[in-house]
Amino acid sequence: MTFNQYALLRATSRTFALSIERLPGPVRESLCLAYLILRVSDFLEDNDYMPPERKVALLALWDRILAGAAPAEALVAALADREPEDADAQAARQAPAILAALHRLPPALQNHILVHCRNSTQGMARWVSRGPDIPQEGDMDDYMHEVAGRVGYLVTEVFAWYSGFVRSKLGVLMPLAREFGLALQTVNVIRGLRKDYERGWIYVPESFCAAVDLRRTDLFDPAYQLQALQVLDMLTDKAERHLRSALAYVKALPQWLHALRLACIWPLLFAVRTLAISRHNVSVLMGEVKMTREEVTAIVRDSTLFGWSNRWLDDYYRRLHDTAPAPARLVRASK
Missing domain, CATH: 1.10.600.10 (Farnesyl Diphosphate Synthase)
Known part of the structure; x- marks a missing residue:
């Protein structure tokens, strides 16, 4: 074959x-x-x-x-x-x-x-x-660095091989590249909370749960839904902090490298929208919440046309973040 x-x-x-x-x-x-x-x-x-x-x-x-x-x-x-x-x-x-x-x-x-x-x-x-032992947020970041932060480094070094401009900006881009990786991985953790739990892993720091007097193993117990949503809010706040750095990474790429920008803009904006529909959403604890196909299509179309502009990107990021989501599509995790 x-x-x-x-x-x-x-x-x-x-x-x-x-x-x-x-x-x-x-x-x-x-x-x-x-x-x-x-x-x-x-x-x-x-x-x-x-x-x-x-x-x-x-x-x-x-x-x-x-x-x-x-x-x-x-x-x-x-x-x-x-x-x-x-x-x-x-x-x-x-x-x-x-x-x-x-x-x-x-x-x-x-x-x-x-x-x-x-x-x-x-x-x-x-x-x-x-x-699956994650006592503190720093432990979560360590794991995410290994599986995603290093990917940010890899992508940036390949971009630098291709572009002298990127090569000249490595001092700025490399720290942001790690943050970009952590941003996408934090959103993945949020999306996969239930699935990971069912295979024996909970990537939520114990310190997040302790802050609301909750055991990590009770995150998915309906009796503790209020505390679980508070923990989810901590995770979405964390993801948002990393995503702001990811936005800065994209904006540091020049408009004439539009293809490189788009390759970063799409996962960034998909993550921003996924986070918007996940925030304080109990469905995240029951299964996997996803964007609609129409939202994906609109992001690809709009950013292809206008993603060369940092001003447009700032505004579009804000709209995806702030717009109330349509009814979320819930994909229930397997038993």
């Missing part, structure tokens, strides 16, 4: 495929392959059928493969005991093709991707070993 990296990208994430496929050639190919490598890492960390010890061992193997110390076929062999059930599992089984494509990129791009993907993979392994 012929390897098609973009088809695999679309299968693993339609949202990020939308952004990545808009990018200019070498940046598009680099970030597509980087994303697929990280989907492999995420599958090894996040699947619901492996015990933690096996996850850690496979993440270590994947890290060695990325370092060139083991063949990619070793991962395929290690996963041969179970049929792939989703696109992420399929990506893991196509690791040899993904890495073969990566090694056709310019050496500088390969290095940017491998350094950050290895660091993220090692961080995931550390957190799997540690387990």
Whole structure:
């Protein structure tokens, strides 16, 4: 079967495929392959059928493969005991093709991707070993840095390879890049609260719950709904702080790099709108609240036309944040 990296990208994430496929050639190919490598890492960390010890061992193997110390076929062999059930599992089984494509990129791009993907993979392994213990907000940020903040660094270094202007602004952009990653991941945590709880993880800091005299395990008990909504408000406030930095990141990119801006604007604005419909919404504790397709289409259309303007972006961000949501679509988590 012929390897098609973009088809695999679309299968693993339609949202990020939308952004990545808009990018200019070498940046598009680099970030597509980087994303697929990280989907492999995420599958090894996040699947619901492996015990933690096996996850850690496979993440270590994947890290060695990325370092060139083991063949990619070793991962395929290690996963041969179970049929792939989703696109992420399929990506893991196509690791040899993904890495073969990566090694056709310019050496500088390969290095940017491998350094950050290895660091993220090692961080995931550390957190799997540690387990779902998140006492303070700083612990939550540490986890999110490993799985998302480092991605911000990777994307920015690839942008800098492409653009001398971005390269000249790395001192400003790199701290904001981490915040951008934390912003998207905090919104992901909010969206996935129920699903993560059902697989044994609660990414909410214990300190947030303690502030309202609530145990983390009672977040999803209807008897404690009032306190749970207060905790949700703390999470949405946190996400909003990170999103403001993500907005600053986009605004630091010049208008003539419109494709690069759009690749960042779309996940940013999707996150802003998702946060708006999640704030103080009890449905978040019952399942997953999503934007409507019409909202997604409008964001893509409007930002494609006007996203080169920082003034327009500030106003649109505010409108998405402040406009009362339409009735939320609730996707109930599986029992």
